[in-house]
Amino acid sequence: NAGVTQTPKFRVLKTGQSMTLLCAQDMNHEYMYWYRQDPGMGLRLIHYSVGEGTTAKGEVPDGYNVSRLKKQNFLLGLESAAPSQTSVYFCASSTRRQDLYEQYFGPGTRLTVT
Amino acid sequence: AQSVAQPEDQVNVAEGNPLTVKCTYSVSGNPYLFWYVQYPNRGLQFLLKYITGDNLVKGSYGFEAEFNKSQTSFHLKKPSALVSDSALYFCAVRDIDSSASKIIFGSGTRLSIRP
Numbered sequence: 001n002a003g004v005t006q007t008p009k010f011r012v013l014k015t016g017q018s019m020t021l022l023c024a025q026d027m028n029h030e031y032m033y034w035y036r037q038d039p040g041m042g043l044r045l046i047h048y049s050v051g052e053g054t055t056a057k058g059e060v061p062d063g064y065n066v067s068r069l070k071k072q073n074f075l076l077g078l079e080s081a082a083p084s085q086t087s088v089y090f091c092a093s094s095t096r097r098q099d100l101y102e103q104y105f106g107p108g109t110r111l112t113v114t
Numbered sequence: 115a116q117s118v119a120q121p122e123d124q125v126n127v128a129e130g131n132p133l134t135v136k137c138t139y140s141v142s143g144n145p146y147l148f149w150y151v152q153y154p155n156r157g158l159q160f161l162l163k164y165i166t167g168d169n170l171v172k173g174s175y176g177f178e179a180e181f182n183k184s185q186t187s188f189h190l191k192k193p194s195a196l197v198s199d200s201a202l203y204f205c206a207v208r209d210i211d212s213s214a215s216k217i218i219f220g221s222g223t224r225l226s227i228r229p
Contacts, residue, residue: 004157031215040123042204042219043158050214058216090157094215101146101165101208101215105157 002026004106006091012112013081021076021109023091030096032074033058033103034066036087043090049074050096081113116141118188118205120220127195127227135190135223137205146208147188148217149179153201161203164188175199195227 004025013019023032030051035043045058047066055066063085065077074093078085088110092103117140127133139145149161162173169181179190190203202222209216 033216040221042221045216048214048216056214096215101217102148102160102163103215103217105159107157
């Protein structure tokens with residue numbers, strides 16, 4: 001099992017450019033999440049999905065869009081990148097079993113917007 | 115709203131000494147609490163959780179956490195620190211207003227173990 005994988009690992013964008021981050025999980029998890037991590041602020045939820053074809057906003061959704069066309073994949077898009085979106089992005093997944101609740105994280109994507 | 119607070123940005127401990135990383139929580143209802151660890155340039159890894167039952171929860175890598183309802187705390191502990199324990203530690207709480215297993219993370223505490 002690869003668990004949760006993310007591509008790319010690093011990316012540098014110029015202001016105004018667009019890109020898509022890909023997250024894939026092979027654990028058949030129903031729920032998937034996108035977070036951003038900034039120094040001193042912990043992890044903040046951007047968007048999440050409870051199943052194929054469904055997405056919802058998290059704490060900091062502005063400037064991002066997501067899609068979940070397949071159960072195993074969750075895409076995060078930046079349509080017009082801004083320097084404030086420089087961050088480390090983590091994808092996570094979890095089962096919907098309420099007795100488990102743990103989230104499994106990918107290795108992260110370090111994004112710099114200049 | 116649910117929240118967790120980690121009052122220390124950094125904790126420094128000598129190898130072999132006991133360590134404690136502090137966490138306090140604020141929830142309505144029964145808390146589901148978690149600790150995660152992040153090693154450099156890696157994603158977060160689950161360490162342990164408290165849902166119900168024994169107030170002392172044992173987790174991975176020799177860590178344990180003590181749930182204290184009266185003090186609304188969930189401190190992470192280890193009897194004897196290793197240099198390899200140096201990492202960023204996050205306390206987290208279940209978001210009970212969510213049906214999507216969402217959890218809310220604290221700001222993190224950097225643990226540094228000196229040889």
